[in-house]
Amino acid sequence: MKVAILDIKGKDTGRKVELSEEVFGIEPNEHAIYLDVKQYLAHQRQGTHKAKERAEIAGSTRKIKKQKGTGTARAGSIKSPVFRGGGRIFGPRPKDYSQKLNKNVKRLARKSALSSKAKDKALIVVEDFNFDIPKTKSFVEVLSALGVGNKKSLVVLGDTNNSVYLSSRNFKGAEVVKSSELSTYEILNANSVVVLESAVAGIESNLSK
Template identity: 80%
Template sequence: MKVAVVDINGKETGRKVELSDAVFAIEPNEHSVYLDVKQYLANQRQGTHKAKERAEITGSTRKIKKQKGTGTARAGSIKSPVFRGGGRIFGPRPRNYGFKLNKNVKRLARKSALTLKANEKAITVIEDFNFDAPKTKDFINVLASLGLENKKSLFVLGDSNNNVYLSSRNLKRSEVVTSSELSTYKIVNANSVVLFESSVEGIESNLSK
């Protein structure tokens, strides 16, 4: 699959890049995409939630009323979950929400996500560029040239580029990653994926193993 390369102003340069069918034109496996996104979101959870159960509540241990003759249910402790201020029944405890996912499944998920974006014509290849200094206004101009100012966009660099990364950091709808940091969630979450020309080789190399 050939895609035209555009410049920083959104105009075609006259060159085209060949995107590998083994990465950008496979039969999408949506279940693998679901699993990879689920794992990514699960790993974002801190899992530090904690509620006190009755053994951890501070309170008197005396029997609060006699066993019989009150006409109400038996009660032996003020820390019982049935009373206000008592312990919580089966409350949340600290835990790790992460789960294992096979590397081949994760690789298939990323290729499926890229294929789906390619099918939607949501992948753009731009020639490599850099800024003289980190400046958000310069990055906004690039977004405007590509028609992405009001869309979620994901820019994929071939190598780390500090000026481009810092220029995008204040923009909520745009994210800049390197080809090695590319994840299924970030691909799916973006309306448009913009690949730096130098990133194509790295993506295909990582996903063709």
């Protein structure tokens, strides 16, 4: 699969890059995508939620009224869950929500997501670029020239590029990641995937194993 390489002005450079059919041209496996996205979202949960139960509430331990003769139900503690301010019955406790997923399934999910974007013409390859100084305006201008300035975008770098990364931090419409950090969720969450030329080889190397 050959894709034209654009420059930062959005114009065709006249060069093309050969994208591996094994990575960018497979039939998307929806179940693999579902499992990988499910794991990603589960890992975003901190699991620190906690409610105090009866034994953890601060309060008097004396019997609040006599056992018989009141005409009401028996009550032995003000910390009982039936009273306001009492403990909570079966309240949430800290929990680890992480899930395990086979590496091959994760790899298949990412290939499926990339193939889906390539099939929908939502994958753009751009020649490598840099900024003299980190500047959000320069980053937005590049995305606008590529026709994705008003869309949610994912920019994939071949290697660490601080000027591009720092330029993107104040712009909520785009995420910048290295090819080695790609996730299925980020690919699918973006309307357009902008891949720098140097990142293509890294993506194919990581996903062809």
